[in-house]
Amino acid sequence: MTRLIVVSNRVTPPTADATGSQGGLAVAIGEALRENGGVWFGWSGQRVPEFTGQVNLQRAGGVTTATVDLEEQDVDEYYNGYANKTLWPLFHYRIDLTEYDRSFDAGYARVNQRFADTLLPIIQPDDIIWVHDYHLIPLARELRARGVTNRIGFFLHIPWPPMRLLATLPRHKELVSGLFDYDLVGFQTHEWLEAFCDYFQREADAEVGDGVMSAFGRTVRIGAFPIGIDAGAFKEAAKSAEALAARERMRESIAGRQMIVGVDRLDYSKGLEERFLGYERFLADNPERCQEVFLLQIAPPTRSEIGSYQEIRNKLDALSGRINGAYAEVDWVPLRYVNRGYPRAVLAGIYRTARLGLVTPLRDGMNLVAKEYVAAQDPADPGVLVLSQFAGAALQMPEALLVNPFSQEEIAEAIAEGLGMRKAERIRRWEALMHNVESCDVRRWRDDFVAALEAARLPVAMRPPA
Numbered sequence: 001m002t003r004l005i006v007v008s009n010r011v012t013p014p015t016a017d018a019t020g021s022q023g024g025l026a027v028a029i030g031e032a033l034r035e036n037g038g039v040w041f042g043w044s045g046q047r048v049p050e051f052t053g054q055v056n057l058q059r060a061g062g063v064t065t066a067t068v069d070l071e072e073q074d075v076d077e078y079y080n081g082y083a084n085k086t087l088w089p090l091f092h093y094r095i096d097l098t099e100y101d102r103s104f105d106a107g108y109a110r111v112n113q114r115f116a117d118t119l120l121p122i123i124q125p126d127d128i129i130w131v132h133d134y135h136l137i138p139l140a141r142e143l144r145a146r147g148v149t150n151r152i153g154f155f156l157h158i159p160w161p162p163m164r165l166l167a168t169l170p171r172h173k174e175l176v177s178g179l180f181d182y183d184l185v186g187f188q189t190h191e192w193l194e195a196f197c198d199y200f201q202r203e204a205d206a207e208v209g210d211g212v213m214s215a216f217g218r219t220v221r222i223g224a225f226p227i228g229i230d231a232g233a234f235k236e237a238a239k240s241a242e243a244l245a246a247r248e249r250m251r252e253s254i255a256g257r258q259m260i261v262g263v264d265r266l267d268y269s270k271g272l273e274e275r276f277l278g279y280e281r282f283l284a285d286n287p288e289r290c291q292e293v294f295l296l297q298i299a300p301p302t303r304s305e306i307g308s309y310q311e312i313r314n315k316l317d318a319l320s321g322r323i324n325g326a327y328a329e330v331d332w333v334p335l336r337y338v339n340r341g342y343p344r345a346v347l348a349g350i351y352r353t354a355r356l357g358l359v360t361p362l363r364d365g366m367n368l369v370a371k372e373y374v375a376a377q378d379p380a381d382p383g384v385l386v387l388s389q390f391a392g393a394a395l396q397m398p399e400a401l402l403v404n405p406f407s408q409e410e411i412a413e414a415i416a417e418g419l420g421m422r423k424a425e426r427i428r429r430w431e432a433l434m435h436n437v438e439s440c441d442v443r444r445w446r447d448d449f450v451a452a453l454e455a456a457r458l459p460v461a462m463r464p465p466a
Ligand code: GDG
Pocket: 020, 021, 022, 023, 024, 157, 158, 227, 263, 264, 265, 298, 300, 340, 341, 342, 343, 344, 347, 364, 365, 366, 367, 368, 369, 370, 372
């Protein structure tokens, strides 16, 4: 049996505790690695004064992890720099926030080389290698340069930007042509796949066939593989003792009101500012109803060393203060804004308690919160999902109330419609949504990608030079 090597920026091995803080992704990848004795390779999250190249092999939750420490300059230039100040905003259509700095390019190239050097001794002839996300686009090129002929697949978790935006990136073609060193390149949705094909058709006269694209004298398999959640585990988590305790704890303070919930990393792509403004519009438009509801927004901070993340946090602090200052009463606040993370089972309990899930990213590769909200609902009395039309998930979840997240009116109207929706319609929509969440779950995503990668051996003549 072929062994799977998973490579991602950070390694997050599954914990023994299924209701712990782990996401479905870690669990699903963990399972695949356990089944075939594979390895998860990436950065340990540790910073050291000087890169040593030492690989730390460990067994955690039944999975073998292989991690390397990075030096301070690597973290600044590769992780905080090229990955999160350049590629993340650019791929989320935010060229206003994109920073271009040559030292970032150098750091990104260096870390990809370091990953290739340290991964190389671990690779066995029959292994298949699955590389994740925008941090590691050049990794296959680096591995091929070191003689690796194994099958290598790449999955992009975030959107692929329109060609004219991508063209603002200095040396864009040099970067993305590195994807032709993979055997398979996968995206969350057909929309991102189309944008990817469009870029190479215009910039490199690529030819697109059935599930393949050829350019630069090479052919790569391409496809859409929408990621899902571990629906069964999430459904169970929503009924666990921890979730029940969370619901009980909230019940008193809810005091018969309807709760709206948002759960997002504190990231400008998640549309939190626009969401708060849309909710403020709802409060302004519905003075007679507004004290019967409140919005709980959970937003644990991320990437807080980066200026644009500090700015969005400051904006949200000010905006939440303004909304509460303007609308609160002595016994009611309209917005509970919490900058802290919670265990998954607690989150599941909170989702289940909320009459409305508000998921309004400005741009999102997929968005798993939308799927978690659906999975956590009580089938006999489910809540309503309000979902941005610009999340990849919208293509799979047309029964949600889809909104343009840039429009405060649309958000306000969807909140009003969702809170007033009759039970029969809530159940009808939820059943359709849940069908999709359960059938397109994280295992199917993993199995489809791995099967496509296993089948992706290209004819020898088309293979990139070793
Ligand atoms: C990227 C892409 C794509 C959030 N707060 C807490 C917490 N979370 C968990 C959620 C969810 C996960 O984080 C967030 O996943 P998303 O999919 O919503 O967004 P990104 O982090 O931006 O993920 C995205 C994803 O990759 C997978 O391919 O869908 O488009 O941007 O699982 O529940 N978890 C816990 N406490 C929190 O407070 N335990």
